[in-house]
Amino acid sequence: MSTSPTLFPLISADVALFSVEQDSLQVLLVRRAQEPEAQRWALPGAVLKPDRDTDLEATVRRALRDKVSVEIPHLEQVRTYGGQDRDPRGWSIAVLFYALLPRDQVQAVVRSKVEAVKWADASKPGARLAFDHGVQLADALGVLQAKVERYALPLHLLPERFTLTELQRTCEAVLGRPLDKSAFRRRLKVSEDLEVIPDEFVVGPQRPAQLYRARVGFQF
Amino acid sequence: MSTSPTLFPLISADVALFSVEQDSLQVLLVRRAQEPEAQRWALPGAVLKPDRDTDLEATVRRALRDKVSVEIPHLEQVRTYGGQDRDPRGWSIAVLFYALLPRDQVQAVVRSKVEAVKWADASKPGARLAFDHGVQLADALGVLQAKVERYALPLHLLPERFTLTELQRTCEAVLGRPLDKSAFRRRLKVSEDLEVIPDEFVVGPQRPAQLYRARVGFQF
DNA sequence: TCAATAGTGTCTCTTAGACAATATTGA
DNA sequence: TCAATATTGTCTAAGAGACACTATTGA
Numbered sequence: 102m103s104t105s106p107t108l109f110p111l112i113s114a115d116v117a118l119f120s121v122e123q124d125s126l127q128v129l130l131v132r133r134a135q136e137p138e139a140q141r142w143a144l145p146g147a148v149l150k151p152d153r154d155t156d157l158e159a160t161v162r163r164a165l166r167d168k169v170s171v172e173i174p175h176l177e178q179v180r181t182y183g184g185q186d187r188d189p190r191g192w193s194i195a196v197l198f199y200a201l202l203p204r205d206q207v208q209a210v211v212r213s214k215v216e217a218v219k220w221a222d223a224s225k226p227g228a229r230l231a232f233d234h235g236v237q238l239a240d241a242l243g244v245l246q247a248k249v250e251r252y253a254l255p256l257h258l259l260p261e262r263f264t265l266t267e268l269q270r271t272c273e274a275v276l277g278r279p280l281d282k283s284a285f286r287r288r289l290k291v292s293e294d295l296e297v298i299p300d301e302f303v304v305g306p307q308r309p310a311q312l313y314r315a316r317v318g319f320q321f
Numbered sequence: 322m323s324t325s326p327t328l329f330p331l332i333s334a335d336v337a338l339f340s341v342e343q344d345s346l347q348v349l350l351v352r353r354a355q356e357p358e359a360q361r362w363a364l365p366g367a368v369l370k371p372d373r374d375t376d377l378e379a380t381v382r383r384a385l386r387d388k389v390s391v392e393i394p395h396l397e398q399v400r401t402y403g404g405q406d407r408d409p410r411g412w413s414i415a416v417l418f419y420a421l422l423p424r425d426q427v428q429a430v431v432r433s434k435v436e437a438v439k440w441a442d443a444s445k446p447g448a449r450l451a452f453d454h455g456v457q458l459a460d461a462l463g464v465l466q467a468k469v470e471r472y473a474l475p476l477h478l479l480p481e482r483f484t485l486t487e488l489q490r491t492c493e494a495v496l497g498r499p500l501d502k503s504a505f506r507r508r509l510k511v512s513e514d515l516e517v518i519p520d521e522f523v524v525g526p527q528r529p530a531q532l533y534r535a536r537v538g539f540q541f
Numbered sequence: 542t543c544a545a546t547a548g549t550g551t552c553t554c555t556t557a558g559a560c561a562a563t564a565t566t567g568a
Numbered sequence: 569t570c571a572a573t574a575t576t577g578t579c580t581a582a583g584a585g586a587c588a589c590t591a592t593t594g595a
Contacts, residue, residue, distance in 0.1 A: 109329055110371055112414065149403075151330055151412035156404030181401040181416050183369075184376030192371035194332065194414070196401050266547075284584055286548075307546035308592035486574075504557055506575075527573035528565035 110183065110192040114160040115146035115234070117179075117241035118169065119223060119275075120202040121258050126274045128226065128238060129168065129202075129210065132217035137189045138231035142221070144238060146195065161198045168218055171209040175201040175257040175321055179241045187233050195233075199241040201257035201321070204271075224277055248321070249275045254294050256315045264303055264310040265289060294319050330403065330412035334380040335366035335454070337399075337461035338389065339443060339495075340422040341478050346494045348446065348458060349388065349422075349430065352437035357409045358451035362441070364458060366415065381418045388438055391429040395421040395477040395541050399461045407453050415453075419461040421477035421541070424491075444497060468541070469495045474514050476535045484523055484530040485509060514539050 118129040130142040147164035154160045158176055165173060176198055183194040202209075210218060221227055223242055229235060249255055249272055256263075258271050269285050289295055296316045302309035338349040350362040367384035374380045378396055385393060396418055403414040422429075430438060441447055443462055449455060469475055469492055476483075478491050489505050509515055516536045522529035 108371065110332065110369065112330065112332070149330065151328065151405065155406070157401065157414075178400055180398055181377065183416065185371065186375070194377075194416075196403065196414075264547085281585055281587090282547090283549075283551095283587080287584085304593075305546080306544075306594040308548075310547060484574085501558055501560090502574090503560080503576075503578095507557085524566075525573080526567040526571075528575080530574060 110194050111188060111190060112149040112194045112196075113146045114149065114157055114164060114196045114198065115144045115237060116161050116164055116176075117144055117197070117199040117223075117238055118165065118173070118202055119199060119241075119245065119258070120207050120220070121204045121271050121274045122207055122220065124270050124274050126223040126242075126277075127207075127220040128223040128242075130219055130221050130226065130230070131168065132219075133231055134216060141231040142219075142226070142228065143231035144197075144234045157196050158198075160196075161200070165200065167213065168211055168216075169202065169209055170211050171202075171206050173200045173202065177244070177321075179237075179244050182233055182237065195237070197237050197241060199245055201255060203260055204258060205260040246276055252288060253321055254289075254292065255321060256294065256319060257321055262298060262301065262312045262314055264312060266310060268313070330414050331408060331410060332369040332414045332416075333366045334369065334377055334384060334416045334418065335364045335457060336381050336384060336396075337364055337417070337419040337443075337458055338385065338393070338422055339419060339461075339465065339478070340427050340440070341424045341491050341494045342427055342440065344490050344494050346443040346462075346497075347427075347440040348443040348462075350439055350441050350446065350450070351388065352439075353451055354436060361451040362439075362446070362448065363451035364417075364454045377416050378418070380416075381420070385420065387433065388431055388436075389422065389429055390431050391422075391426050393420045393422065397464070397541075399457070399464050402453055402457065415457070417457050417461060419465055421475060423480055424478060425480040466496055472508060473541055474509075474512065475541060476514065476539060477541055482518060482521065482532045482534055484532060486530060488533070 120127050129145060131145050133139050133141050133143050145164050145168055147160050149160050154163065161176060162173065179197040179199055181194060181196045185192045187193055207220070212218060223238070226238060230238065254268065255271060255275055259267060265286060269280055269282065273280055294316055295313050298312045298314055301312040303312060340347050349365060351365050353359050353361050353363050365384050365388055367380050369380050374383065381396060382393065399417040399419055401414060401416045405412045407413055427440070432438060443458070446458060450458065474488065475491060475495055479487060485506060489500055489502065493500055514536055515533050518532045518534055521532040523532060
């Protein structure tokens with residue numbers, strides 16, 4: 102029924118969906134039910150359907166729709182993998198994206214009955230992933246880290262309201278290294294991306310923490 | 322004869338081939354002979370041929386083979402454009418690369434009889450380009466500039482042997498802004514990428530200029 | 542009072558930009 | 569000598585890392 106990939110490449114869109122849990126960057130993996138590479142964990146993906154998708158982002162959103170019950174606030178292209186060897190079925194093309202899910206919506210991941218889904222450590226996903234998804238994940242992580250290193254704030258990983266310490270923990274989870282509190286706050290002070298929520302604090306058995314939110318028009 | 326793009330997207334690889342001439346960054350354009358967008362200038366590209374190309378880079382090299390008579394020393398992926406609206410024929414995917422051609426090989430561009438080819442100013446290519454190639458060119462230029470801003474040295478744009486002033490002029494051409502000579506040379510001094518060619522100088526009616534070359538294993 | 546976390550201040554070192562000074566050639 | 573370009577030096581300001589300090593709460 103399907104066209105031979107020798108004549109026409111198999112086109113799909115893959116996505117590394119990141120979130121933060123327990124101060125650790127996690128990525129969503131799906132266990133493949135069918136051959137090839139059955140039973141192996143892989144990044145979620147979908148085969149392009151030209152009659153249904155208006156563009157590549159639509160393909161990605163469709164790939165995530167049955168796995169996550171909320172809309173994804175941030176989607177960004179990483180790169181494209183293509184060749185005759187990366188999939189045993191023949192010539193294939195995979196356009197890779199990464200996406201960010203706020204950590205207060207991690208529970209919105211759908212536990213399907215037909216498909217196993219799990220969160221894995223983004224920098225050490227465990228056993229070898231299907232196809233070239235290990236490389237894909239590493240590349241996606243690299244792009245995300247490079248952006249945060251360049252002082253972009255991954256606010257899409259946080260709830261709408263957050264404290265500066267939470268933001269710092271999130272950046273540390275992405276980068277995989279500790280950041281200096283003073284230096285971190287120094288640049289937040291001149292950042293255009295943050296906004297104090299007046300009179301809103303998180304209380305507890307310590308000094309209350311000011312709540313912040315993303316400025317309107319914030320773009321990661 | 323051809324498959325309908327409604328069922329299968331048209332897949333091509335496009336390339337922005339950059340070179341420097343007269344201290345200005347140039348990009349290679351091709352005038353389209355056929356519809357759609359006939360007569361309009363476009364980036365060189367080729368339709369993917371799964372039976373001939375082992376991967377996407379092979380497609381790009383094939384696209385350039387009949388336009389440039391030398392091998393391209395550097396090729397890098399920019400991003401992928403896909404959707405049902407970017408080509409009037411229907412769903413299409415274009416994987417964009419950029420490539421660097423040493424300025425002493427600009428004359429290696431083949432002036433084909435069937436196809437008009439020209440070098441154009443990379444930041445102001447003139448009239449509107451075909452399809453979304455204006456955006457593609459801007460994106461490719463942006464990726465290249467970002468890399469040079471991060472202190473990568475675009476040595477592939479230079480001849481094998483070059484002076485520091487030539488290197489500075491090349492970086493200025495890429496970035497479109499003047500650089501400070503002292504600061505520029507300061508970071509070259511600690512760079513791992515350059516190597517003095519002993520006792521080799523460019524002479525003239527002024528102080529001789531030391532010749533340099535890329536270190537073995539240099540990667541842009 | 543103490544524990545715990547929020548938030549600030551200060552020092553030093555590195556680096557980049559601006560710009561001046563010196564060096565070396567051919568004519 | 570001079571013009572022209574190569575090469576180096578110096579000053580200053582901004583920014584980052586390290587680290588210590590102060591602030592404010594509940595228990």
